[in-house]
Amino acid sequence: xxxxxxxxxxxxxxxxxxxxxxxxxxxxxxxxxxxxxxxxxxxxxxxxxxxxxxxxxxxxxxxxxxxxxxxxxxxxxxxxxxxxxxxxxxxxxxxxxxxxxxxxxxxxxxxxxxxxxxxxxxxxxxxxxxxxxxxxxxxxxxxxxxxxxxxxxxxxxxxxxxxxxxxxxxxxxxxxxxxxxxxxxxxxxxxxxxxxxxxxxxxxxxxxxxxxxxxxxxxxxxxxxxxxx
Amino acid sequence: xxxxxxxxxxxxxxxxxxxxxxxxxxxxxxxxxxxxxxxxxxxxxxxxxxxxxxxxxxxxxxxxxxxxxxxxxxxxxxxxxxxxxxxxxxxxxxxxxxxxxxxxxxxxxxxxxxxxxxxxxxxxxxxxxxxxxxxxxxxxxxxxxxxxxxxxxxxxxxxxxxxxxxxxxxxxxxxxxxxxxxxxxxxxxxxxxxxxxxxxxxxxxxxxxxxxxxxxxxxxxxx
Amino acid sequence: xxxxxxxxxxxxxxxxxxxxxxxxxxxxxxxxxxxxxxxxxxxxxxxxxxxxxxxxxxxxxxxxxxxxxxxxxxxxxxxxxxxxxxxxxxxxxxxxxxxxxxxxxxxxxxxxxxxxxxxxxxxxxxxxxxxxxxxxxxxxxxxxxxxxxxxxxxxxxxxxxxxxxxxxxxxxxxxxxxxxxxxxxxxxxxxxxxxxxxxxxxxxxxxxxxxxxxxxxxxxxxxxxxxxxxxxxxxxxxxxxxxxxxxxxxxxxxxxxxxxxxxxxxxxxxxxxxxxxxxxxxxxxxxxxxxxxxxxxxxxxxxxxxxxxxxxxxxxxxxxxxxxxxxxxxxxxxxxxxxxxxxxxxxxxxxxxxxxxxxxxxxxxxxxxxxxxxxxxxxxxxxxxxxxxxxxxxxxxxxxxxxxxxxxxxxxxxxxxxxxxxxxxxxxxxxxxxxxxxxxxxxx
Numbered sequence: 001x002x003x004x005x006x007x008x009x010x011x012x013x014x015x016x017x018x019x020x021x022x023x024x025x026x027x028x029x030x031x032x033x034x035x036x037x038x039x040x041x042x043x044x045x046x047x048x049x050x051x052x053x054x055x056x057x058x059x060x061x062x063x064x065x066x067x068x069x070x071x072x073x074x075x076x077x078x079x080x081x082x083x084x085x086x087x088x089x090x091x092x093x094x095x096x097x098x099x100x101x102x103x104x105x106x107x108x109x110x111x112x113x114x115x116x117x118x119x120x121x122x123x124x125x126x127x128x129x130x131x132x133x134x135x136x137x138x139x140x141x142x143x144x145x146x147x148x149x150x151x152x153x154x155x156x157x158x159x160x161x162x163x164x165x166x167x168x169x170x171x172x173x174x175x176x177x178x179x180x181x182x183x184x185x186x187x188x189x190x191x192x193x194x195x196x197x198x199x200x201x202x203x204x205x206x207x208x209x210x211x212x213x214x215x216x217x218x219x220x221x222x223x224x225x226x227x228x229x
Numbered sequence: 230x231x232x233x234x235x236x237x238x239x240x241x242x243x244x245x246x247x248x249x250x251x252x253x254x255x256x257x258x259x260x261x262x263x264x265x266x267x268x269x270x271x272x273x274x275x276x277x278x279x280x281x282x283x284x285x286x287x288x289x290x291x292x293x294x295x296x297x298x299x300x301x302x303x304x305x306x307x308x309x310x311x312x313x314x315x316x317x318x319x320x321x322x323x324x325x326x327x328x329x330x331x332x333x334x335x336x337x338x339x340x341x342x343x344x345x346x347x348x349x350x351x352x353x354x355x356x357x358x359x360x361x362x363x364x365x366x367x368x369x370x371x372x373x374x375x376x377x378x379x380x381x382x383x384x385x386x387x388x389x390x391x392x393x394x395x396x397x398x399x400x401x402x403x404x405x406x407x408x409x410x411x412x413x414x415x416x417x418x419x420x421x422x423x424x425x426x427x428x429x430x431x432x433x434x435x436x437x438x439x440x441x442x443x444x445x446x447x448x449x450x451x452x
Numbered sequence: 453x454x455x456x457x458x459x460x461x462x463x464x465x466x467x468x469x470x471x472x473x474x475x476x477x478x479x480x481x482x483x484x485x486x487x488x489x490x491x492x493x494x495x496x497x498x499x500x501x502x503x504x505x506x507x508x509x510x511x512x513x514x515x516x517x518x519x520x521x522x523x524x525x526x527x528x529x530x531x532x533x534x535x536x537x538x539x540x541x542x543x544x545x546x547x548x549x550x551x552x553x554x555x556x557x558x559x560x561x562x563x564x565x566x567x568x569x570x571x572x573x574x575x576x577x578x579x580x581x582x583x584x585x586x587x588x589x590x591x592x593x594x595x596x597x598x599x600x601x602x603x604x605x606x607x608x609x610x611x612x613x614x615x616x617x618x619x620x621x622x623x624x625x626x627x628x629x630x631x632x633x634x635x636x637x638x639x640x641x642x643x644x645x646x647x648x649x650x651x652x653x654x655x656x657x658x659x660x661x662x663x664x665x666x667x668x669x670x671x672x673x674x675x676x677x678x679x680x681x682x683x684x685x686x687x688x689x690x691x692x693x694x695x696x697x698x699x700x701x702x703x704x705x706x707x708x709x710x711x712x713x714x715x716x717x718x719x720x721x722x723x724x725x726x727x728x729x730x731x732x733x734x735x736x737x738x739x740x741x742x743x744x745x746x747x748x749x750x751x752x753x754x755x756x757x758x759x760x761x762x763x764x765x766x767x768x769x770x771x772x773x774x775x776x777x778x779x780x781x782x783x784x785x786x787x788x789x790x791x792x793x794x795x796x797x798x799x800x801x802x803x804x805x806x807x808x809x810x811x812x813x814x815x816x817x818x819x820x821x822x823x824x825x826x827x828x829x830x831x832x833x834x835x836x837x838x839x840x841x842x843x844x845x846x847x848x849x850x851x852x853x854x855x856x857x858x859x860x861x862x863x864x865x866x867x868x869x870x871x872x873x874x875x876x877x878x879x880x881x882x883x884x885x886x887x888x889x890x891x892x893x894x895x896x
Contacts (some may be wrong), residue, residue: 107517107520118777121792142788166313176503179503186328212325214331318846318849360770368793398797399795
């Protein structure tokens, strides 16, 4: 038997994502978003999702926007939940009360995901102090600095995109693709990676592995479909 | 008297522990008997090794002449490079442990209590000890298996009702494999699961510091 | 006809004038994202973008947040919607943006940076000022902006309020004041904006030898020293340099307190491994913070253990993962954190315990140092580092947590010679680079 985390299709890799699940969705550009997994998720009919992502509503986003259009999203947690201008489907649903929005600054989101993946129960930082993001939050003075307690943000599934994987789930990225994908991989119970290239163990130099396979449960080979990036 | 009874050797303990590793598990091996476990994992059961030194999917101990000072395990032993490894820093190594990503750790111990408390970092006589990664593993690994000799060099039991040595973690041990028995700490106490060939449950009890919960029939070690 | 307003490129050129050689500059999306493109490469600036790119180095967003929160950003250029007279800003204006105000990365940039400048149009299309007495949306950064660059002016902000310092070509102080929605004084030295690029080059990080790189380690300093246990990943040459330099009362922070000398780890026969012991036997160490402080063998005690038994050194024993996390916190602007490690043990004594979601945690604190003495395989002249194998361990964690990080490497290459994807420690965390002499073996 050879062990492999490789799944045949995006559909099989997302088959157990259930109604009401909390999802981390990597990426902030087309090249860094797990497009094939999100298309499969849309086809699966799953609903009432909580989606944690950087830019939720922007032109390049295929997947998250399509989920929103199909009214599958119950809640968005994001530093940029809305389109830049006043329109946008997520804003519309939020205004209609059909969708909840929680806004979290980027650095705070990254730190909360990092804490979840690293088994940290909470961190004290001064960053959001004095802003509305500190309203109602536990604070304390640590070493003379007033700090706010940030709690880990865990999820059921992470859907991420990498450049290449080996069969053990080790991942390497290209450029800014690393940004959110590498932070989200450790923070979910099940992490599913969509990659351009899959190789045998050893295909990625161990010095160049950014997300070790311990964080990755499933790998789907989904090369770019030829659309303009 | 059990003084002259034959006990299992370290390799057999390691073999028995190896059977506890499910295929696909990520495993961290402590120093000592635990390091031997990797020798007995069946070829068809794929297990991934994690080391606090900062490597995942690492290989066996290096062959003589193949030592590389930049490829070591947590005990400072040299490792053989194998395809599929990943290197990372200490902060990531322990994020993996605390974050619950390591499925099983196998540790040595000075004492294990009836309810699964673990003491393995300091002998009180010495007055100072090395914690290393043990507390993180005890707190973070999904399953902690202790592999050790049943009694210390002076014959003192290492499976005890309450630990008298400083703890590494509370209630963290889920299985204890020694040279005379396999035991499972439970909220009610230490349950005897298997005995070494030729040992009776009563004989195991006689060299154990904890009151064992002994089932009607006890299986013999299977390796 | 009012005079022309500046185009975004001109605003970006003016913003670039605020950058000093070698500065770490966090640039927000929008107008600030134009600044890197108009900054001379020779200036050696590091631009951190909202997507985690640090120049051409890809960082995870957690690592990018650590750069910002760890205090490494000299200058943040934020994309503001409005700025008030106290220097608070919001990233978007609620009148055009119904719903929760998306902060993006602005909150982090405002909180963690040495200096914050804001870029924004002076007024909107209807002539309504964006520099206002009271923000119309909640602030993303409080009293943090020290300069505002608009399409008609540069305004300085301090505790006295707004001062108009520069105007765009053709604009008068009163023209600008008329479009400003808050009290603003006009500097007696009011001048026309200067768009010439900043000049200069950062000082070299490459030091000629070990002694010069650690010469200023003072008595009583806290020093991070790498070394997992074996001979790999230890800055042997810098350790010897520090011994010869002789600073005393040092607190050393390290995984071990020097065990390579008493554990063979492949030491050639007849040789002695160089480790922390060289400092301890020289009487330089007052305290060690370590996870594996003594020899694994009772019968072969290390120099540290002998000194400890003589009462000459203190010990703070820390679980290995907690040590790593405390260092990470120190470098990432985390002042304290809850960890499950050590709950219910001696380590928890005197510390806050807390049950969170059914699991017991203890509170641990970030750890910073004056100096880190680390070892890497290669550095480029910008201080970007790559390691070899398991010798990455604590080296990569210590680099961001020290005020001055000194690295000993096998090889120094020119900037641009390392693949950005393979760089583990970005040069923003490395202040000094020393090449280990070829003849240096790590043994005495």
